[in-house]
Amino acid sequence: MPELPEVETVRRRLLTCLPGLVVRDVVVNDPLVSAQSEAELRALLAGRRIAGLRRRGKYLIVDLGAVEGAPGGAPGPGGGPTTAVIHLRMTGQLLFRPAPADRPPRFIWRLDPRTDLAFRDVRRFGRLWAFDPSAEHEFFARMGPEPFGDAFSVAYLRRALEGRRAPLKSFLLDQRRIAGVGNIYADEALFRARLHPLRAAGSVGSREARRLREALLETLQAGIDHEGSSVESFVDPAGQRGSFQEILSVYQRTGEPCRVCGETVRRLEVGGRGTHYCPVCQPRRGGMVRGSRRLRGSPVPPRGGKPPDGAPPRG
DNA sequence: AGTGGCTCCTGGCGGC
DNA sequence: TGCCGCCAGGAGCCAC
Numbered sequence: 006m007p008e009l010p011e012v013e014t015v016r017r018r019l020l021t022c023l024p025g026l027v028v029r030d031v032v033v034n035d036p037l038v039s040a041q042s043e044a045e046l047r048a049l050l051a052g053r054r055i056a057g058l059r060r061r062g063k064y065l066i067v068d069l070g071a072v073e074g075a076p077g078g079a080p081g082p083g084g085g086p087t088t089a090v091i092h093l094r095m096t097g098q099l100l101f102r103p104a105p106a107d108r109p110p111r112f113i114w115r116l117d118p119r120t121d122l123a124f125r126d127v128r129r130f131g132r133l134w135a136f137d138p139s140a141e142h143e144f145f146a147r148m149g150p151e152p153f154g155d156a157f158s159v160a161y162l163r164r165a166l167e168g169r170r171a172p173l174k175s176f177l178l179d180q181r182r183i184a185g186v187g188n189i190y191a192d193e194a195l196f197r198a199r200l201h202p203l204r205a206a207g208s209v210g211s212r213e214a215r216r217l218r219e220a221l222l223e224t225l226q227a228g229i230d231h232e233g234s235s236v237e238s239f240v241d242p243a244g245q246r247g248s249f250q251e252i253l254s255v256y257q258r259t260g261e262p263c264r265v266c267g268e269t270v271r272r273l274e275v276g277g278r279g280t281h282y283c284p285v286c287q288p289r290r291g292g293m294v295r296g297s298r299r300l301r302g303s304p305v306p307p308r309g310g311k312p313p314d315g316a317p318p319r320g
Numbered sequence: 321a322g323t324g325g326c327t328c329c330t331g332g333c334g335g336c
Numbered sequence: 337t338g339c340c341g342c343c344a345g346g347a348g349c350c351a352c
Contacts, residue, residue, distance in 0.1 A: 128329050
């Protein structure tokens with residue numbers, strides 16, 4: 006599932022082909038993809054040149070310039086610059102010049118010179134927004150600091166952890182605390198930090214907080230270096246899979262031996278999310294939170310054998 | 321305010 | 337073989 010490293014991989018790929026292109030038209034095939042209508046999106050996006058691509062947490066941000074040739078190029082409802090935001094959620098794929106003969110993408114940006122940016126998304130959780138750049142601050146107002154930014158210091162993390170009774174796993178998934186961490190990288194970072202996912206966030210000491218921050222950064226950076234994890238259906242805009250899934254330590258390795266100590270990797274449910282850990286490398290300590298109900302039929306065997314979803318789904 | 325649980329959505333898979 | 341129900345999860349929403 007696209008988390009920070011996957012979205013960053015998409016951003017870097019699109020950076021090589023999108024900037025400078027003009028959005029000629031917008032086609033919305035699935036109204037659920039945006040609260041805005043196709044006409045609204047067209048008015049906000051069409052005629053504008055793509056100026057840049059940024060990322061905030063798991064959100065991809067596309068900066069578009071004012072409509073060229075518009076009176077004065079002045080900002081305003083008439084044709085000013087636009088900020089577009091895309092969230093891939095579970096299965097979203099942004100494909101540049103996608104192969105045809107697929108099911109219709111949820112939306113398409115027709116670009117000039119003639120190319121397409123298509124949004125394919127089997128589970129239909131992904132979303133698109135477009136708004137005046139002045140609205141961006143409010144849009145991201147409740148989102149926590151970027152892990153690689155200066156604001157994500159040990160001091161910040163300690164303050165954020167302080168007093169929290171929620172399990173560490175839930176803390177890491179809370180986008181208001183840290184931006185961009187999802188289920189895969191949360192499990193992997195906790196393993197790297199040797200912290201049990203059910204530890205109460207507030208029970209984490211200063212040395213452990215330092216370890217957790219370093220583990221998060223190392224894990225996310227490794228994900229970026231491997232161009233993402235193609236566990237579910239992630240592919241970059243050229244249809245290429247990432248390779249981080251090949252070096253996962255615990256995520257979806259239930260029943261397999263820990264790569265460090267050989268103990269069997271376990272699975273439990275924390276905050277409704279499948280959670281994978283090594284009971285030896287991530288020992289229980291004081292300040293544990295009670296786990297959620299045990300998963301039915303645990304231990305759940307890994308759901309291996311699924312083909313990459315880069316292949317076209319059935320028509 | 322913090323926390324947990326439910327919901328959306330679909331394809332894949334296990335069970336019968 | 338075919339059908340049914342469960343499962344995955346990011347984030348918004350709601351209840352406590």
